[in-house]
Amino acid sequence: MLLSQDRLLALRRGRTQNAGGLREKPMGKCLSCCEKPVPPGSSHPTASHPLHTFPLARPYTSLSQDAKETTKLQQQPLVSQSPPVTDSLLGSGGTPTEKKMFTPYSKLPPIKRQTNGESKRPTSITGSVGSTVTGREVSDSKIAALFENYRDEDEEDAMLEDGILRFCSDLGVQPDEFIVLVIAWKCQAATMCRFTREEFFTGCHAMRVDSVKGLQSRFQELKAEVCSSLHFKDLYRWTYKFGLDAESGQRTLPLEMAVILWRLVFSQSPPVILEHWLEFLEKHLNLRGIPKDTWDMFFNFTEQVGDDLSSYDDNEAWPSLLDDFVEYENDRQNQNVKTD
Numbered sequence: 001m002l003l004s005q006d007r008l009l010a011l012r013r014g015r016t017q018n019a020g021g022l023r024e025k026p027m028g029k030c031l032s033c034c035e036k037p038v039p040p041g042s043s044h045p046t047a048s049h050p051l052h053t054f055p056l057a058r059p060y061t062s063l064s065q066d067a068k069e070t071t072k073l074q075q076q077p078l079v080s081q082s083p084p085v086t087d088s089l090l091g092s093g094g095t096p097t098e099k100k101m102f103t104p105y106s107k108l109p110p111i112k113r114q115t116n117g118e119s120k121r122p123t124s125i126t127g128s129v130g131s132t133v134t135g136r137e138v139s140d141s142k143i144a145a146l147f148e149n150y151r152d153e154d155e156e157d158a159m160l161e162d163g164i165l166r167f168c169s170d171l172g173v174q175p176d177e178f179i180v181l182v183i184a185w186k187c188q189a190a191t192m193c194r195f196t197r198e199e200f201f202t203g204c205h206a207m208r209v210d211s212v213k214g215l216q217s218r219f220q221e222l223k224a225e226v227c228s229s230l231h232f233k234d235l236y237r238w239t240y241k242f243g244l245d246a247e248s249g250q251r252t253l254p255l256e257m258a259v260i261l262w263r264l265v266f267s268q269s270p271p272v273i274l275e276h277w278l279e280f281l282e283k284h285l286n287l288r289g290i291p292k293d294t295w296d297m298f299f300n301f302t303e304q305v306g307d308d309l310s311s312y313d314d315n316e317a318w319p320s321l322l323d324d325f326v327e328y329e330n331d332r333q334n335q336n337v338k339t340d
């Protein structure tokens with residue numbers, strides 16, 4: 001190192017060390033070592049020309065022309081390059097205002113969804129039995145109030161026979177009408193002559209109604225809906241379970257109840273062979289009930305064998321009761337031919 005650490009520290013503190021010891025000098029006048037010796041009796045040059053006014057590289061030397069011009073330029077104050085303030089930039093009070101770079105577009109109005117004054121909920125829902133109803137909004141509080149009008153006094157969460165009779169009377173229908181069966185199907189009722197609170201709410205939401213008048217206005221629409229093959233098949237299969245006495249654990253539909261329900265469920269469009277089938281069943285006094293398999297297969301039977309049983313194939317796996325019916329019907333038709 002050229003200098004010791006002490007020397008470096010002394011220089012940083014603005015001190016100078018000479019042979020006679022340390023002598024403090026004011027900061028900024030450390031160039032005295034560059035001064036020429038002054039003869040005795042002559043004045044010091046710094047008296048008329050302070051040292052700090054000369055360039056540090058060459059003290060007491062004249063500046064070149066370029067250097068003088070450069071120094072002159074450095075000493076001149078910087079001129080602002082900003083454009084002059086014009087009247088267009090002044091406000092009404094004469095004070096400068098911020099110039100707008102561009103005129104912003106006017107804010108576009110929000111896009112409004114088109115509604116017809118109906119529910120804010122989705123306009124299309126699927127009911128519990130696959131039906132789709134649009135454009136109606138229901139109120140749970142109104143459904144609850146409607147249920148309370150017909151709820152049994154001894155049952156907190158159920159409408160029993162008396163309440164259902166009054167409900168049908170207010171609707172202007174009989175309990176054994178087809179539309180009542182459809183309403184029970186929409187509610188997915190587990191048994192006859194009983195609507196639980198949950199079932200009633202399920203049906204009202206599926207039908208999108210919350211009043212007696214609202215339900216009356218939907219009678220024709222409900223009937224038209226259930227006449228489609230997919231929905232009717234679901235109604236037909238559900239009807240068997242609906243006719244069972246769940247409290248007693250019944251698994252086979254009694255023959256008398258089966259005959260009533262067959263006439264009811266096919267009341268809107270009865271098959272040609274329906275009455276012949278029911279007549280055959282009523283003559284079989286030893287037949288106590290209709291199994292679930294026979295009930296379900298009769299629906300397929302009406303669609304496949306035709307009105308005159310001409311498409312019947314005894315090689316297919318039909319229930320034995322249906323085979324007996326075809327044999328009975330063929331014998332009856334042959335007897336009529338012989339009689340004629």
